[in-house]
Amino acid sequence: MDKEDADPVIAAFYRAALEPAQWDAALRAFARLAGGDVACCFLKAEAGMAPSRACVTGLDEQAWEHGYRRYYHTLDPGYAVLTRAPPGRMHLMQDYFSEQAVARSEYFQDFYLRAGVRYSCSGVVRDNGALTILSAHRAAGQGAYDRNTRRQLQRVLDHLPNVFRLRDTAQQAQAHGALAWEALDALPRAILLVDACLRLVFMNLAAQRLLAATSPFASVITMHGGKVAVRVSQLQQQLGQRVRQVCVGLACHCPAPLYASDEDGRPALEIGILPLPVRIGQAGGDGASLAMLALRPLFRAGRRHWPSTAERPCGLTGAEWALALALADGMDAAEYAQRKGVRISTVRSQIQSILAKTGTHRSSEIASLFSALEWQAGAQP
Structure with a gap:
């Protein structure tokens, strides 16, 4: 995964928005980014309904059409996970289903594993009132997902609503395969x-x-x-x-x-x-x-909510963000480590990461950078 990055994949999805024939290529790129072979993007209006629109790569048509669409979509435990949380976040299904749960599941045993896949990273976005699910899948031999891979896939999902806006506007303008200025204006x-x-x-x-x-x-x-x-x-x-x-x-x-x-x-x-x-x-x-x-x-003052992963500037993690705000409040590294119950070496390592990501050179500059923000007190990343 170190050699892969989300930017070319994001670009492939924007291309698919303007050239519908490129959706399969975009999904293949998404699957490669995930370190697997299978990816799908499908629209599902309600839990009990079959997907009304789908694009799948890496999975044979019979497994999808005769398996998932006709029956196993009603048993898919991942859909319940995705609909419990707000749209816009990628979920590692390995965090929700243990090996024991997989062994007892008809969905996993009779469909998922037999189709040659085992691990899934999935997220949903709103698309014309319904939920569009974007998923990447790995075979058992390809191993479970790591957090860095999830972050890269999350970057792609963050762009998907704009990809759909571009697709819809381009279709309305009958601009297939050509650049529609109106579509970009809609973003x-x-x-x-x-x-x-x-x-x-x-x-x-x-x-x-x-x-x-x-x-x-x-x-x-x-x-x-x-x-x-x-x-x-x-x-x-x-x-x-x-x-x-x-x-x-x-x-x-x-x-x-x-x-x-x-x-x-x-x-x-x-x-x-x-x-x-x-x-x-x-x-x-x-x-x-x-x-x-x-x-x-970046760093617009006056916003009154804790930022999502996509909104945190400079790619800061949740822990780095919390530390940066603590430094802005005047807390030093030792006091922060004591309050959080972590080693001072951990805090110093996080400070070095913040310095590298923000282009600052010392803790005082981090404090100055974040001091003008007005984030809601007590919120959590």
């Missing part, structure tokens, strides 16, 4: 489309609002001569290199998002870089490939 995430030279080709409405002249992010990322620019020269070089790689189809050796800093040197804007599967030529240009920059603001 709530700020999106910039650029060519290999960082020349701006398109900016959706969410990006226009984010980069408005009165926005605090207007000084973080700007337009000069029709090109996208960030205020730090080193970051500008990294952005340019990543965009060129994406546009020529090269695998990125550092696929994690980039972070642009504000005038005080604090990370302010996350920049995700994804290949766009549509060429300019399909929209009347010269046939060159594009890169999609997905922008997400």
Whole structure:
């Protein structure tokens, strides 16, 4: 899994949104990301109803059609797990079903294991009022999932609602296989489309609002001569290199998002870089490939809820997030370790991880970075 990353898989799903024939390729990429061979994405309106729409890869048609869709969907214990929790989170089914439960289950013994699969990582999102389930499956010999794999699969699930919005809008515009500007405008995430030279080709409405002249992010990322620019020269070089790689189809050796800093040197804007599967030529240009920059603001004060995994900036874990807020409240590492009942070496290791992820250099800078936040007291990650 260390050599795999979610970004190419996310890009494959966006391509499938515009080119329906690519759904199977997207699911194959999702299965590879999971370290397995089987993946599926299907719509299920109610618990007792068969899936009304499905795309499956790695599982033969008979096992799916004559097995799951016709009978075993009514026995699937994973569906109960997914519907008990709010949508939007990937679940490792190995956490819910012991070996003893598997041995007693008709679903596992007569269908799942016989189909050649054993471990599942699954999540649901809302799609036109019904639940769409995205799952990756491993055979018994491929072993159980680890937490890092789950985090990578979670990143894909986080994008799925936007993928569906893009799909629906593109279908309404009858823009199969072509770039639909209206579809990108419908996305709530700020999106910039650029060519290999960082020349701006398109900016959706969410990006226009984010980069408005009165926005605090207007000084973080700007337009000069029709090109996208960030205020730090080193970051500008990294952005340019990543965009060129994406546009020529090269695998990125550092696929994690980039972070642009504000005038005080604090990370302010996350920049995700994804290949766009549509060429300019399909929209009347010269046939060159594009890169999609997905922008997400960080550290906005005044939000009154504990952030979900997807919302935590800079990829902080829940434990790192709690420690960062404690440092912002004036607590030192020793006191935090005593209160949490953990070793001071553990806390110091977490501090080093926070420093690396946020681009800060000492604990006092972490405290300064997080001190302006107004998170609800007593909430848990």
